[in-house]
Amino acid sequence: MPITIVVAILGVTAPASPQGKTDVVTLSNGDRITGDIEGLERGRLEFSTNDAGALYLEWEKLLTLLAASRVFEVVTGDGIRFVGTLTQAPDRSIAVSGTDRVDAVAMRDVVLITPIGRSFWSKLDGSIDAGFSYTQSSGVAQLNFNSETVYRKPAFAGRISASVMQTEQDDDNDDDRASITASYLRYPWQRWFVFVATKFETNKSLGLKLRSEMAAAVGPRLTNSIRAQMTLGGGFSVNDERGVDVEATQNVEGMLTFRTAYYTYDRPKT
Numbered sequence: 001m002p003i004t005i006v007v008a009i010l011g012v013t014a015p016a017s018p019q020g021k022t023d024v025v026t027l028s029n030g031d032r033i034t035g036d037i038e039g040l041e042r043g044r045l046e047f048s049t050n051d052a053g054a055l056y057l058e059w060e061k062l063l064t065l066l067a068a069s070r071v072f073e074v075v076t077g078d079g080i081r082f083v084g085t086l087t088q089a090p091d092r093s094i095a096v097s098g099t100d101r102v103d104a105v106a107m108r109d110v111v112l113i114t115p116i117g118r119s120f121w122s123k124l125d126g127s128i129d130a131g132f133s134y135t136q137s138s139g140v141a142q143l144n145f146n147s148e149t150v151y152r153k154p155a156f157a158g159r160i161s162a163s164v165m166q167t168e169q170d171d172d173n174d175d176d177r178a179s180i181t182a183s184y185l186r187y188p189w190q191r192w193f194v195f196v197a198t199k200f201e202t203n204k205s206l207g208l209k210l211r212s213e214m215a216a217a218v219g220p221r222l223t224n225s226i227r228a229q230m231t232l233g234g235g236f237s238v239n240d241e242r243g244v245d246v247e248a249t250q251n252v253e254g255m256l257t258f259r260t261a262y263y264t265y266d267r268p269k270t
Contacts, residue, residue: 083096209243238250
């Protein structure tokens with residue numbers, strides 16, 4: 001009789017606010033909701049509440065936002081960035097209160113809102129999951145581990161991710177795979193981004209002892225609105241590959257990146 005054992009999953013995420021939920025949003029019909037602003041992206045505001053869980057509110061259906069005890073990065077469609085708390089403002093606008101000034105921004109111009117913690121640890125977000133399974137009938141045991149950590153500041157994001165999969169079988173036909181990736185994304189100018197990444201990978205089943213890769217790209221953000229985004233970039237990639245019983249190889253390759261998204265939430269829903 002086959003026996004299968006599965007142990008999973010551990011997930012860890014950093015809480016958005018260690019204190020009570022004090023942010024307030026007002027809907028276009030006048031209803032007020034208290035909770036935590038998790039961020040605005042792709043035309044929807046993610047809002048965490050105690051009683052209703054996570055809500056996804058269409059940005060065009062909101063009237064006001066108030067978050068006087070937390071710091072946010074607010075980005076407009078033309079790439080202008082504001083950092084500060086969200087204080088009282090007229091309807092359909094946001095007041096970003098920084099250290100020395102208050103900027104009023106029309107909500108129709110805002111495309112991205114990201115919470116920014118004051119301390120190092122509050123700028124971190126991430127997750128860890130691990131799993132183990134064993135099937136007696138086939139004699140296969142498998143261990144999986146994945147993690148991702150993101151460090152975010154205004155106009156900057158650093159990311160480290162790792163993945164490990166180890167498989168053992170009774171016939172000694174084992175398989176080990178592992179990879180780790182680190183990346184850096186920054187917008188040094190309003191519409192232009194710089195991206196740098198490095199990756200290390202090993203794969204026993206493919207006879208790959210170690211593949212090392214480094215890539216860099218730069219490009220413009222062609223479109224950035226509450227309905228769509230589009231970026232285009234170019235750069236190069238350098239890699240070094242070392243296998244079992246084969247000579248090491250090195251390559252330099254050109255790289256082209258293109259990313260676009262379009263969405264609506266009413267009619268038609270896309």
